[in-house]
Amino acid sequence: MVPAGGAGTRLWPLSRAALPKFLLDLTGTGRSLLQQTVDRLVPLVDDRVLVVTGAAHRDAVVRQLPQLPGARVVAEPAPRDSMAAIGLAAAMLEREDTGALLASFAADHVITDATAFAASVEEAVEVARSGLLVTIGIEPTHPATGFGYIRCGDVIEGRRSACHVEEFVEKPDVERAREYVADGRHRWNAGMFVVGAGVLLDLLAEHHPDLAAGLRDVAAHPERIDDVWPGLERIAIDHAVAEPAARAGRVAVVPGSFGWDDVGDFASLEEVLRAGPGAGGQGALAVLGDADTVLSTDSSGLVATAGDRMVAVVGVDDVVVVDTPDAVLVTTRSRAQEVKALVEQLRRRGRADLL
Amino acid sequence: MVPAGGAGTRLWPLSRAALPKFLLDLTGTGRSLLQQTVDRLVPLVDDRVLVVTGAAHRDAVVRQLPQLPGARVVAEPAPRDSMAAIGLAAAMLEREDTGALLASFAADHVITDATAFAASVEEAVEVARSGLLVTIGIEPTHPATGFGYIRCGDVIEGRRSACHVEEFVEKPDVERAREYVADGRHRWNAGMFVVGAGVLLDLLAEHHPDLAAGLRDVAAHPERIDDVWPGLERIAIDHAVAEPAARAGRVAVVPGSFGWDDVGDFASLEEVLRAGPGAGGQGALAVLGDADTVLSTDSSGLVATAGDRMVAVVGVDDVVVVDTPDAVLVTTRSRAQEVKALVEQLRRRGRADLL
Numbered sequence A, B: 001m002v003p004a005g006g007a008g009t010r011l012w013p014l015s016r017a018a019l020p021k022f023l024l025d026l027t028g029t030g031r032s033l034l035q036q037t038v039d040r041l042v043p044l045v046d047d048r049v050l051v052v053t054g055a056a057h058r059d060a061v062v063r064q065l066p067q068l069p070g071a072r073v074v075a076e077p078a079p080r081d082s083m084a085a086i087g088l089a090a091a092m093l094e095r096e097d098t099g100a101l102l103a104s105f106a107a108d109h110v111i112t113d114a115t116a117f118a119a120s121v122e123e124a125v126e127v128a129r130s131g132l133l134v135t136i137g138i139e140p141t142h143p144a145t146g147f148g149y150i151r152c153g154d155v156i157e158g159r160r161s162a163c164h165v166e167e168f169v170e171k172p173d174v175e176r177a178r179e180y181v182a183d184g185r186h187r188w189n190a191g192m193f194v195v196g197a198g199v200l201l202d203l204l205a206e207h208h209p210d211l212a213a214g215l216r217d218v219a220a221h222p223e224r225i226d227d228v229w230p231g232l233e234r235i236a237i238d239h240a241v242a243e244p245a246a247r248a249g250r251v252a253v254v255p256g257s258f259g260w261d262d263v264g265d266f267a268s269l270e271e272v273l274r275a276g277p278g279a280g281g282q283g284a285l286a287v288l289g290d291a292d293t294v295l296s297t298d299s300s301g302l303v304a305t306a307g308d309r310m311v312a313v314v315g316v317d318d319v320v321v322v323d324t325p326d327a328v329l330v331t332t333r334s335r336a337q338e339v340k341a342l343v344e345q346l347r348r349r350g351r352a353d354l355l
Helices: A033-045 A055-064 A081-096 A114-128 A174-183 A197-207 A209-220 A222-231 A237-247 A266-275 A333-348 B033-045 B055-064 B081-096 B114-128 B174-183 B197-207 B209-220 B222-231 B237-247 B266-275 B333-348
Strands: A002-004 A051-054 A073-076 A101-104 A133-138 A149-155 A163-169 A186-196 A251-256 A280-282 A285-288 A294-297 A301-305 A310-314 A319-323 A327-332 B002-004 B051-054 B073-076 B101-104 B133-138 B149-155 B163-169 B186-196 B251-256 B280-282 B285-288 B294-297 B301-305 B310-314 B319-323 B327-332
Touching: A002 A033, A002 A081, A033 A055, A033 A114, A051 A055, A051 A081, A055 A073, A073 A081, A081 A101, A081 A186, A081 A197, A081 A209, A081 A237, A101 A114, A101 A197, A114 A133, A114 A186, A114 A251, A133 A149, A133 A197, A133 A237, A163 A237, A174 A186, A186 A197, A186 A237, A186 A251, A197 A209, A197 A237, A209 A222, A237 A251, A266 A285, A266 A301, A266 A319, A266 A333, A285 A294, A294 A301, A294 B333, A301 A310, A310 A319, A310 B333, A319 A333, A319 B327, A327 A333, A327 B319, A333 B294, A333 B310, B002 B033, B002 B081, B033 B055, B033 B114, B051 B055, B051 B081, B055 B073, B073 B081, B081 B101, B081 B186, B081 B197, B081 B209, B081 B237, B101 B114, B101 B197, B114 B133, B114 B186, B114 B251, B133 B149, B133 B197, B133 B237, B163 B237, B174 B186, B186 B197, B186 B237, B186 B251, B197 B209, B197 B237, B209 B222, B237 B251, B266 B285, B266 B301, B266 B319, B266 B333, B285 B294, B294 B301, B301 B310, B310 B319, B319 B333, B327 B333
Parallel strands: A002 A051, A051 A073, A133 A251, A285 A301, A294 A310, A301 A319, A310 B327, A327 B310, B002 B051, B051 B073, B133 B251, B285 B301, B294 B310, B301 B319
Antiparallel strands: A101 A186, A133 A186, A149 A163, A149 A186, A163 A251, A280 A285, A319 A327, B101 B186, B133 B186, B149 B163, B149 B186, B163 B251, B280 B285, B319 B327
């Protein structure tokens, strides 16, 4: 299952409420992040893919995924965070097959090595059959401060590399991130889970019984979704299940040695474009969009262009220029995080038309 | 007379071949630089203003200056630099009145104090009556390297501040510019001349007899302009007349103590906007255009916007952002000079549509 939510406000003005990050082609390959996510899953599970998304985006998701039966795209009446979205998929699956395993992957991340990804998923499936909640933890390549980390404990008996999870740790400062990378015991938390559908709901029921019951109710009576959904607790799967289950020794982590990024902001997008195959570019300037509409001299950073006008950059380092039909953003890689605050400013100015 | 030529390529994409700098409102006052130039002259000479411009811009000039009789806008069949444009006006005036004085002011400069300007012109007129070629030299406020300088010699007998011109000096490096400002003997060359129409043409005839004869021919037989014009020598008035006449002791300089700028590039435009009354702005960011369509955080520099889309700038210092319907430019104040090379690149790419 693929929870397709989140606005990606730090990628404004590329990402908009009506066209969020997961619907965008951010890698210059012609496929949106959602499409690439599903492309990676189809070889593993055929069409047994379920996408849970906001009601406002259901039609766009269906259009982007013509290979998926329409019933496999479920619309949430309102956003209720990741636990409700993933839990609903688990509850639906549980009704079909109590012993079935559920795997969940975010719709808006980039993964560069599909073969290594598939191998990690297969190992996670094997471990999950033993009744554990399994996550895939990405081997960190640098002391990232924008991701949460997973601390590995003992290797699971009979496995080569899968470990018990000691703890999920929050986004660290750079000092601590360096320690995490150096000690070899930490993985990036990429929000990937493989777990028995019933196991997940039972874990949820231990700490959030109303939420678990509500989700099972909706799965049994889909017509009740509009009544039940608004009353569901709004909580992320990490807080609702993964962290308490880890404390109880019931979570495992399988290493993921593939390239991964959550494309959280323009600095991250620039790195993804540099690493990817679909990106044009001019020297030190990465270009998303038609590189023929970008003219640059002695500049580095990122230009994202809708291609309907010329974008010229002269002598600016680490710049971020995003040109869209109704808004232009100019910032730097190091200030990329602040784009979120800008979107807030626009909201306060009453410019919802631009969000 | 007002020679209205020059493309202003360092102000691309604001300034275009079809809409050059002098036709633009670059001060946020609602009046183009050409209109402001004429606005300053009308109180001094009523409608005795002649504009010489390129054939391609004649209609636009007439539209911008409805107060001027149509015959006062003369179209050059082809650009032949400032000597031909100013010389033609002199030749036309000479036919009306041999003793008449001609004053020439560029169409694309900014002047902030119209009263001080008028006082300088009046003094220049008095000095010019003695048969000298008179220029108005701006008292330098800083060691500018983008302007030529005028070195003052002895004060003219019977005058308080008008001096003989010792020499016109080229744009200096910053070291030399500092010396010029410190020694009190140098003025900025603003290309302003007041001179007897016949005096100017006679001076020209000494060094460039064919050019002088050609201009007098066109003034006598306006219908011949298309035949004569293409064969005229292409030379600036400084080289053709002012410099040789200065060496002969026949040029005077009257001090101009008003604010002046040739708005040669975006760094200069930013200063003009800061100093001017018509500019909106957000903190350290000067805005040309509708400031409501600019959103900025912790940035300094200049945003020029056509107002048809939102321009957001986050955390960039000394930035220059110019947003137009078909082109966006991002550079810095210190690289503003290089915009000219960019325009050259566009020409080589065959993008004349953007020039």
